Amino acid sequence: MTSTDPNPAATVPPHAPRIRTFHPRRGRMSDRQVDDLDRLWPAYGLTITDDLAAPVDLAALFGRRAPVVLEIGSGMGDATAEMAIDDPNRDYLAVEVHTPGIANLLGLLERHDLGNVRVGRGDALDLVRALPEGSLDAVHVFFPDPWPKSRHHKRRIIQPAHVALLRSRLVPGGTLHCATDWAEYAGSMRETLTADPGLADVHGGYAARPAHRPVTKFERRALTAGRPVFDLIHRRA
Numbered sequence: 001m002t003s004t005d006p007n008p009a010a011t012v013p014p015h016a017p018r019i020r021t022f023h024p025r026r027g028r029m030s031d032r033q034v035d036d037l038d039r040l041w042p043a044y045g046l047t048i049t050d051d052l053a054a055p056v057d058l059a060a061l062f063g064r065r066a067p068v069v070l071e072i073g074s075g076m077g078d079a080t081a082e083m084a085i086d087d088p089n090r091d092y093l094a095v096e097v098h099t100p101g102i103a104n105l106l107g108l109l110e111r112h113d114l115g116n117v118r119v120g121r122g123d124a125l126d127l128v129r130a131l132p133e134g135s136l137d138a139v140h141v142f143f144p145d146p147w148p149k150s151r152h153h154k155r156r157i158i159q160p161a162h163v164a165l166l167r168s169r170l171v172p173g174g175t176l177h178c179a180t181d182w183a184e185y186a187g188s189m190r191e192t193l194t195a196d197p198g199l200a201d202v203h204g205g206y207a208a209r210p211a212h213r214p215v216t217k218f219e220r221r222a223l224t225a226g227r228p229v230f231d232l233i234h235r236r237a
């Protein structure tokens, strides 16, 4: 970090109370998901804790040196797997707290014989803090929990301190790509991303869904309900 690259999140003392950005839901797993989780976790999984040893060695995690895309909140993982299949020259690090979604993605990795995906289980922000600065080619935040009530906005993943933290982990020129179907959150995201001094807006506002981003499970629900979708893509200067 330099004096011209303020990173407020990095200055939060470790004893500060933590505010969760996710609902602590467990969810039921099918027998197949239980089996996939047991068998495949050792090969693809990364356990995330709030004292994860930093810096995380991404080349060791993936077994090669390639540009890395971080996906925060991969849900059931279908979109993650699809992007990784279409983009074999980059590595994908998906992070989720929802165990059935993690298990589902692990099953997809085996079925598609995908070597360029790893799956983190835990709070994405704990992982991001432990990543080296300038280590990510892109960060994807697709349909994050909107936390619609005003008193819960502090739980949103896209807020100034988190954006500064995410930006610090991008390589110069790397992109932070957010998408939401929640119009008010889209406005807040746009404001926050535009206000960050180290990010430049690639499209000058909302973008249409780029071809490389598959329609996600949550997005399908939004489209069925007739809600518009907002993509925002900003680049680290």
Ligand SMILES: C[S@@+](CC[C@H](N)C(=O)[O-])C[C@H]1O[C@@H](n2cnc3c(N)ncnc32)[C@H](O)[C@@H]1O
Residues within 6 Å of the ligand: 021, 022, 023, 072, 073, 074, 075, 076, 095, 096, 097, 098, 101, 122, 123, 124, 125, 142, 143, 144, 145, 157, 216, 217, 218, 219
């Ligand atoms: C609304 S869902 C969207 C899932 C997927 N991206 C999609 O579009 O279908 C948001 C997901 O983000 C996960 N999530 C929220 N905060 C997180 C965090 N701090 N770390 C990891 N996962 C998180 C939730 O568990 C949830 O599965």
